[in-house]
Amino acid sequence: LWERIRSNDFVFYNFLILAANLPVYWTSSQVMPRYLLMFIPLFNVIGLYLLGLNTNPRTWRFRTFYYILGAMLAAGALATMAVPFIGQLSSLPGIIPVSVGLILLMTLCTVMYFADPQRFLLWFVAAIVVIRIGFDLIVLPVRHQDNDLTNSRRDAIQMADKYKSRHWYVYADSETREPAMFYATARLGYIIRRTDSIDIPGALYLVNMRQYPGFDGTCVDTLRTDYRSTTLLLFTRDGR
Numbered sequence: 001l002w003e004r005i006r007s008n009d010f011v012f013y014n015f016l017i018l019a020a021n022l023p024v025y026w027t028s029s030q031v032m033p034r035y036l037l038m039f040i041p042l043f044n045v046i047g048l049y050l051l052g053l054n055t056n057p058r059t060w061r062f063r064t065f066y067y068i069l070g071a072m073l074a075a076g077a078l079a080t081m082a083v084p085f086i087g088q089l090s091s092l093p094g095i096i097p098v099s100v101g102l103i104l105l106m107t108l109c110t111v112m113y114f115a116d117p118q119r120f121l122l123w124f125v126a127a128i129v130v131i132r133i134g135f136d137l138i139v140l141p142v143r144h145q146d147n148d149l150t151n152s153r154r155d156a157i158q159m160a161d162k163y164k165s166r167h168w169y170v171y172a173d174s175e176t177r178e179p180a181m182f183y184a185t186a187r188l189g190y191i192i193r194r195t196d197s198i199d200i201p202g203a204l205y206l207v208n209m210r211q212y213p214g215f216d217g218t219c220v221d222t223l224r225t226d227y228r229s230t231t232l233l234l235f236t237r238d239g240r
Helices: 002-006 009-026 039-052 060-080 095-115 117-145 148-162 178-188
Strands: 167-171 193-195 203-208 218-224 231-236
Touching: 002 009, 002 039, 009 039, 060 095, 060 117, 095 117, 117 148, 148 178, 148 218, 167 178, 178 218
Parallel strands: 167 193, 167 203
Antiparallel strands: 203 231, 218 231
């Protein structure tokens, strides 16, 4: 394997970049899946090059790779048949025609994968595209309906409408979150600035109580953010 990777300078370069960077992410205290996306092209270059050196269908390496991908594809086609019966998804508008379309396309890709082995990899890639489209049509709308970011946006807009006659401030160094502040700012029509003063007439203060548990004022509302650990309380100093 080492000799094959070293035999092509570009493949070897991709291997070195991959080998040098992956441990940084593997040993990090917190890793988001999206932080690994840039490694996929590096891995694919190496994988496709090695696959090109093992195109003989009679070798055990080729057969193992071929049937593993085929099993994954067949499992994906079967999984799409369950989509209309999943509770959270069944209420989505148009879920039946979307599901039928996904089932037909995934079945087509699976059948052609085995019927056209010369282009098996292209059929597998086509199935990945189908799955991605299905993700966009099904998973993203469900996430949009009820998640922390959606709740934060809704709270910020409702609170801005409710208290639009008052001027808002962020108290001192209270930690906030960008989505909540963006939508509140957009709705209010002005930048919500930070202040250390607590004697501004008619002001409302967004306060992070984890940082300032003893803030002196009357809490009038709660603003959820997209981080459940970060909740802001809206305070008044004049009791109104």
